[in-house]
Amino acid sequence: xxxxxxxxxxxxxxxxxxxxxxxxxxxxxxxxxxxxxxxxxxxxxxxxxxxxxxxxxxxxxxxxxxxxxxxxxxxxxxxxxxxxxxxxxxxxxxxxxxxxxxxxxxxxxxxx
Amino acid sequence: xxxxxxxxxxxxxxxxxxxxxxxxxxxxxxxxxxxxxxxxxxxxxxxxxxxxxxxxxxxxxxxxxxxxxxxxxxxxxxxxxxxxxxxxxxxxxxxxxxxxxxxxxxxxxxxxx
Numbered sequence: 424x425x426x427x428x429x430x431x432x433x434x435x436x437x438x439x440x441x442x443x444x445x446x447x448x449x450x451x452x453x454x455x456x457x458x459x460x461x462x463x464x465x466x467x468x469x470x471x472x473x474x475x476x477x478x479x480x481x482x483x484x485x486x487x488x489x490x491x492x493x494x495x496x497x498x499x500x501x502x503x504x505x506x507x508x509x510x511x512x513x514x515x516x517x518x519x520x521x522x523x524x525x526x527x528x529x530x531x532x533x534x535x
Numbered sequence: 536x537x538x539x540x541x542x543x544x545x546x547x548x549x550x551x552x553x554x555x556x557x558x559x560x561x562x563x564x565x566x567x568x569x570x571x572x573x574x575x576x577x578x579x580x581x582x583x584x585x586x587x588x589x590x591x592x593x594x595x596x597x598x599x600x601x602x603x604x605x606x607x608x609x610x611x612x613x614x615x616x617x618x619x620x621x622x623x624x625x626x627x628x629x630x631x632x633x634x635x636x637x638x639x640x641x642x643x644x645x646x647x648x
Contacts, residue, residue, distance in 0.1 A: 521591060
């Protein structure tokens with residue numbers, strides 16, 4: 424079974440402060456990890472995926488297979504980063520290929 | 536490109552009725568996945584269609600069925616609606632059987648009275 428846990432439902436930081444959104448996963452095979460973001464009144468959109476190793480809007484995430492974590496980080500938060508963030512997992516092969524399992528989400532609020 | 540489009544935006548039904556939701560994938564995408572998102576929860580995978588066949592299925596009863604058409608658009612059908620089926624239903628499209636990242640639509644808000 425595959426599972427994604429985002430332990431923080433709410434996270435508040437001040438503008439310019441570092442931010443880290445936590446994500447832990449459980450999966451028996453080789454996972455592909457994603458972060459999706461949903462800004463107010465917008466659709467869910469891909470922020471980054473670990474395979475491409477891209478950095479979008481200053482966010483990065485490193486897959487730690489030993490700790491089964493994929494935490495999202497940004498050194499200096501901006502007010503426009505306020506949104507709902509979802510961590511998601513897909514198997515790289517087998518029966519979970521292409522099936523996304525989402526965490527419950529973390530609401531990030533960046534105060535001025 | 537409008538991206539993934541879903542219709543209708545909102546729908547109100549009563550228990551026991553049947554409903555059909557529709558999805559057009561992003562241009563160039565051939566795979567459609569459906570998700571159910573209950574209030575305060577992350578999306579839950581229902582099933583995925585590729586080459587007009589159901590390829591993957593999540594933990595949902597047979598009341599949930601789907602279809603993919605030759606133009607890659609898709610329908611989600613739910614029979615014998617229950618109060619617990621009230622949710623936002625999201626469609627996502629991707630390429631090559633799910634290899635490429637999934638792009639989501641705005642969803643259909645289904646309310647069961």
